[in-house]
Amino acid sequence: xxxxxxxxxxxxxxxxxxxxxxxxxxxxxxxxxxxxxxxxxxxxxxxxxxxxxxxxxxxxxxxxxxxxxxxxxxxxxxxxxxxxxxxxxxxxxxxxxxxxxxxxxxxxxxxxxxxxxxxxxxx
Numbered sequence: 001x002x003x004x005x006x007x008x009x010x011x012x013x014x015x016x017x018x019x020x021x022x023x024x025x026x027x028x029x030x031x032x033x034x035x036x037x038x039x040x041x042x043x044x045x046x047x048x049x050x051x052x053x054x055x056x057x058x059x060x061x062x063x064x065x066x067x068x069x070x071x072x073x074x075x076x077x078x079x080x081x082x083x084x085x086x087x088x089x090x091x092x093x094x095x096x097x098x099x100x101x102x103x104x105x106x107x108x109x110x111x112x113x114x115x116x117x118x119x120x121x122x123x
Contacts, residue, residue, distance in 0.1 A: 001025040001112040005095045008117030011085055015121070019080040021095030021114055029073040032100045034110055035080045037091035037119075044094070046105035048080060058104040062088075085121045092116040 007019040019035070034049035048069040050057045057069050066085075071078040078095060096110035103109050 001028060001031065001097045003095050003097060003112055003114035005093065005114040005117040008093060008119045010120045010122065013086055013121055013123050015085050016081070016083045017085065017119060019082065019093055019095075019117060019119075021078045021080075023076045023078070023097065025076075028076045028097070030099075031097040031112075032104070032109075033069075033071055033078040034096045034098070034104065035069060035078075035093060036096060036107065037089075037093045038116075039091040042091075044107060046107075047093070049104035050078065051100065060105070082119070085119075087121045087123045090119060090121050092118050 002024045004022045030052050032051050035047040036044050037047050038044040046060050047063050048059045050069045050071050054071050066083050068081040094116045095114040097112040098110035
């Protein structure tokens with residue numbers, strides 16, 4: 001599976017962005033998909049994940065109520081709708097694919113990673 005993230009940019013606090021992650025490969029629909037982010041000088045952290053069917057999802061505490069993850073298996077694409085953005089959301093956002101084996105948020109559960117897209121939120 002190859003992943004290509006897009007949709008990042010510069011937005012003011014309170015604004016919205018929609019990230020997309022396009023996947024190649026026929027096994028996309030069998031993978032769980034996740035979004036992670038990494039700010040300068042910080043570890044990569046979990047943001048959101050969605051099951052292969054789209055029926056189950058999980059969010060970090062910072063993302064709950066503001067971000068929504070979704071997927072379209074017909075288009076081999078996963079999305080992250082981000083609303084009410086804050087300056088602390090500034091980071092490079094990565095999409096990832098893996099097979100669920102007990103954790104949505106563990107980076108080691110994910111086998112494939114996209115290249116990242118920069119999100120910058122100004123105050």
